[in-house]
Amino acid sequence: xxxxxxxxxxxxxxxxxxxxxxxxxxxxxxxxxxxxxxxxxxxxxxxxxxxxxxxxxxxxxxxxxxxxxxxxxxxxxxxxxxxxxxxxxxxxxxxxxxxxxxxxxxxxxxxxxxxxxxxxxxxxxxxxxxxxxxxxxxxxxxxxxxxxxxxxxxxxxxxxxxxxxxxxxxxxxxxxxxxxxxxxxxxxxxxxxxxxxxxxxxxxxxxxxxxxxxxxxxxxxxxxxxxxxxxxxxxxxxxxxxxxxxxxxxxxxxxxxxxxxxxxxxxxxxxxxxxxxxxxxxxx
Numbered sequence: 001x002x003x004x005x006x007x008x009x010x011x012x013x014x015x016x017x018x019x020x021x022x023x024x025x026x027x028x029x030x031x032x033x034x035x036x037x038x039x040x041x042x043x044x045x046x047x048x049x050x051x052x053x054x055x056x057x058x059x060x061x062x063x064x065x066x067x068x069x070x071x072x073x074x075x076x077x078x079x080x081x082x083x084x085x086x087x088x089x090x091x092x093x094x095x096x097x098x099x100x101x102x103x104x105x106x107x108x109x110x111x112x113x114x115x116x117x118x119x120x121x122x123x124x125x126x127x128x129x130x131x132x133x134x135x136x137x138x139x140x141x142x143x144x145x146x147x148x149x150x151x152x153x154x155x156x157x158x159x160x161x162x163x164x165x166x167x168x169x170x171x172x173x174x175x176x177x178x179x180x181x182x183x184x185x186x187x188x189x190x191x192x193x194x195x196x197x198x199x200x201x202x203x204x205x206x207x208x209x210x211x212x213x214x215x216x217x218x219x220x221x222x223x224x225x226x227x228x229x230x231x232x233x234x235x236x237x238x239x240x241x242x243x244x245x246x247x248x249x250x251x252x253x254x255x256x257x258x259x260x261x262x263x264x265x266x267x268x269x270x271x272x273x274x275x276x277x278x279x280x281x282x283x284x
Contacts, residue, residue: 001013001014008067008068009065011063011064011066012063012064012065013062013063014060014061014062014063014064015059015060015062016059016060016062017057017058017060018056018058018060019055019056019058020055020056021054021056022052022054022055022056023051023053023054024050024051025050026046026050026051026094030045030046031044031045032045032094033045033094033095033096033097033121034046034047034092034094034095034097035096035098035099035111036096036097036098036099037098037099037107037111038100038101038117040101040107040108041107041108045094046094048090048091048094048096049089049091050090051088052087052088052089052090053087053088054085054087054089055085055087056084056086057083057084057085058081058082058083059080059082059083059084060079060082061079062077062079063077063078063079064076071143071144071145072141072142072143072144074139074140075138076138077137077138078135078137079135079136080133080134080135081133081134081135082131082133083130083131083132083134083163083209084129084130084131085130085209085213086127086128086129087128087129087209088127089216090122091122091126091217091224092120092121092122093126094121095120095121096119096120096121097116097119097230097232098116098117098118098119098120099111100117102117103115114232115229115232116229116232116235118226118227118230119230119236120224120227121224121225121236122222122223122224123222123223123224124222124223125222126216128165128167128169128170128216129166129167130163130164130165130209130212130213131164131165132161132162133161134158134159134160134161134206135158135159135161136156136159137156137157138154138155138156138157139155140152140154140155140184141153148189148190149187149189150187150188150189151185152185152186152187152199153184153185154184154185155182155183155184156183157180157181158180158182158204158259159176159177159178159180160176160177160178160180160204160207160258160259161176162174162175162176163212165216169216169221170215170216171215171218172212172215173253173254173255173257174212174253174254174255174257177207177258177259180204180261181202182202182204183200183201183202184199184200184201185200186199186200187199193271193272194269194270194271195269195270195271196267196268196269196270197266197268198267199264199265199266200263200264200265200266201263202261202262202264203264204261205262207257207259212253214251214253215251215253217251218251219248219250223241223248224248224249225239225249227239264284266284268281268283269281269282
């Protein structure tokens with residue numbers, strides 16, 4: 001939505017919605033658990049992350065306003081990003097049996113006589129609904145103090161909201177990241193036949209679901225265990241998950257995790273060479 005408020009002021013409002021669905025299933029007739037052979041021959045069965053059932057919704061809301069004066073232009077605005085992901089992602093939920101060079105025999109020999117080295121499986125409810133909200137505000141002014149020279153000065157503040165699980169099934173340890181200020185400066189100078197451009201800015205990234213969704217595999221809702229020298233026909237027969245003393249793989253996330261950022265510098269010189277050719281040299 002675009003609207004002129006006056007001869008000097010305009011405003012733009014935007015809404016963007018993106019929906020993605022993913023479904024990766026185990027093909028009919030596939031090997032029951034994944035079977036590995038210590039890299040001596042190819043594995044059997046689908047990888048440990050299958051099956052996957054995922055629905056992702058991204059909502060983005062945008063506001064940008066522009067005010068023009070004699071030799072300058074001021075842009076300011078904000079945007080909000082709401083992220084939703086309802087997701088079942090496996091991690092050895094079907095089990096994984098590994099035959100290694102052990103007991104004085106090769107991995108293939110142990111496979112042929114049915115003596116696995118270890119068995120790994122994830123037990124529990126792996127379905128999660130992750131949510132988080134990011135927003136930012138910004139202001140940028142561009143002006144021309146003299147003919148051929150344009151200057152830019154801006155500041156952006158970004159708030160990275162802490163992700164959470166909608167049903168409280170997963171605790172994600174790190175908090176919202178609130179101190180992300182990104183200054184930006186730049187210039188363009190038309191100096192006779194040459195044009196010189198330069199700038200500096202700090203840009204912030206995001207913490208993606210591929211990072212924080214690892215916490216879904218932590219106890220007590222989910223237990224990921226590895227059993228050495230298991231029984232081939234009943235590998236979990238000696239597994240005891242009662243009494244609070246069971247061992248499990250733990251996926252640790254840093255309590256102080258923050259969004260990544262980059263500092264970007266540019267300097268560029270451009271000059272025409274004649275006959276439609278131009279030469280450009282740049283440092284980035």
